[in-house]
Amino acid sequence: MQSPRLANARFKSAMKPIYIISDLHLRAQRPDLNQSLEAFIEHVFTPESDTLYILGDLFEYWIGDDGAAQLGYVAQVDLLGDLVKKGKQVYFMHGNRDFLVGEQFSSTTGVEILQDPFILDLACKTCLLKHGDDLCTDDVEHQKFRTLTRNPDWQKSILEKSIPERLQIASQMRQMSGSAHKPSQIMDVNEQSVRQTIAEHGVDILIHGHTHRPGRLTYDLNGKTVERIVLGDWDTGASYLKIDERGFHLVSPDE
Ligand SMILES: [Mn+2]
Numbered sequence: 001m002q003s004p005r006l007a008n009a010r011f012k013s014a015m016k017p018i019y020i021i022s023d024l025h026l027r028a029q030r031p032d033l034n035q036s037l038e039a040f041i042e043h044v045f046t047p048e049s050d051t052l053y054i055l056g057d058l059f060e061y062w063i064g065d066d067g068a069a070q071l072g073y074v075a076q077v078d079l080l081g082d083l084v085k086k087g088k089q090v091y092f093m094h095g096n097r098d099f100l101v102g103e104q105f106s107s108t109t110g111v112e113i114l115q116d117p118f119i120l121d122l123a124c125k126t127c128l129l130k131h132g133d134d135l136c137t138d139d140v141e142h143q144k145f146r147t148l149t150r151n152p153d154w155q156k157s158i159l160e161k162s163i164p165e166r167l168q169i170a171s172q173m174r175q176m177s178g179s180a181h182k183p184s185q186i187m188d189v190n191e192q193s194v195r196q197t198i199a200e201h202g203v204d205i206l207i208h209g210h211t212h213r214p215g216r217l218t219y220d221l222n223g224k225t226v227e228r229i230v231l232g233d234w235d236t237g238a239s240y241l242k243i244d245e246r247g248f249h250l251v252s253p254d255e
Contacts (some may be wrong), residue, residue, distance in 0.1 A: 003142075013121070013215060017244040019045050022055035022131065022209025023233040025097065028072035033234055040238040041079060055231065056095025056131035061174060063166040064159045065104035070167065077109060084110030093118060095210065096133045096142070098187050099142045099149050100159070117201065122243065125204040128197065132208030132230075135189040135197065139182065145173075188213065195219060198226050205248070207241065214239060214252045 021040075026033050045052055059073060068077055083090050090111045094101060106113050116134070120127040136142060148154055158166060188211050198206050199221055206228045213233030218225055229250060233240035237253030 001131065003203065015245045016051070017049045017242050018051045018053065019049050019120075020053040020055060020129070020207060020241040020243070021230065021239070022095065022236075023057045023212060023239075024230045025043065025060045025233065025235075026076055027060035028071070028215045029106045034076065036234055036238050037076065038079065040240070041083065044238065044240070046083070046086075046088070052083070052088060052090045053114075053129060053136055054090070055129055055207070056093050056116075056133075057097045058095070059098040059101070062100045063096040063163065063170050063172045064100050065102050065108075067163050067166060068105070070163055077105065080111050081109035091118075093129065093131055096146060096149070099133075100155060102159075119201065124201070127207050128201050128203040130197075130206065130208040132189065132210035135193045135208065136187065136211070137190040137193045138186045138188075145176070151171075159228045187211065194228060195221060198228075207231070209233075209240070214250060216248075216250060 007028070023038060024033055026037065059071070059076075061071065062068075062073075063071065068074060080090055085216075090109070091114050092101065092106075092111050093114045093116050101113065105111065114129070116130050118129045120129055133142065133146060158169065161169070189208075194206065204226055206226070208228075209231040211230060212233040212235075213230055215230050217228045217230070219228065229241060229248060231241055231250075232252045234253075238250050240250075242249045242251065
């Protein structure tokens with residue numbers, strides 16, 4: 001399958017920074033996460049950038065666009081909609097938590113939904129953007145879950161259920177995907193899958209989230225040096241990748 005290509009003309013001409021975030025896992029029980037997002041938008045993103053990419057797991061869970069109010073996500077949806085109204089470009093890719101974010105969300109907010117993977121073609125480098133859970137091929141159980149939950153027929157059947165029924169299913173699924181019992185290396189990406197993915201798309205840099213292990217790693221791929229940039233989660237504060245004319249800057253709250 002061919003990935004859609006976006007030549008980011010705005011970046012090339014104005015050289016405004018691009019911001020990439022993922023794995024905020026916003027939820028009503030953690031108001032501090034909402035505050036971190038609001039502060040990031042107001043003080044970091046808005047003053048200097050026009051382009052934000054969200055690579056999945058923005059929401060801890062999502063039961064359909066008509067269920068945002070029940071989960072307490074109205075303010076966050078409005079926040080993204082306001083950014084678009086101010087002329088910002090906001091892109092969203094599904095994660096393994098918020099795979100049910102749909103057309104209504106997109107049309108209400110103006111946030112554009114991206115397919116995974118997505119090629120971000122910068123002047124200097126070609127980047128492949130992914131959520132990253134499909135790189136964790138050692139976690140066979142998760143790959144089964146992913147295949148099921150990304151199936152359009154399955155999604156349709158879920159969305160036809162009532163909101164209370166969907167809430168119940170979401171709660172069961174979160175218990176199922178509890179990862180405490182899995183060895184940590186199973187939860188990480190499979191190196192062979194990483195190499196295959198980079199080679200298949202012929203990119204310079206793979207950028208993904210999901211594993212909550214922020215870092216920058218280099219690989220030798222048949223003599224070519226390529227890079228993998230892993231985004232961090234927001235558990236202890238804002239975590240993001242900033243791309244500007246000077247390069248790629250990965251910022252974690254612990255640094
Ligand atoms: Mn994830």
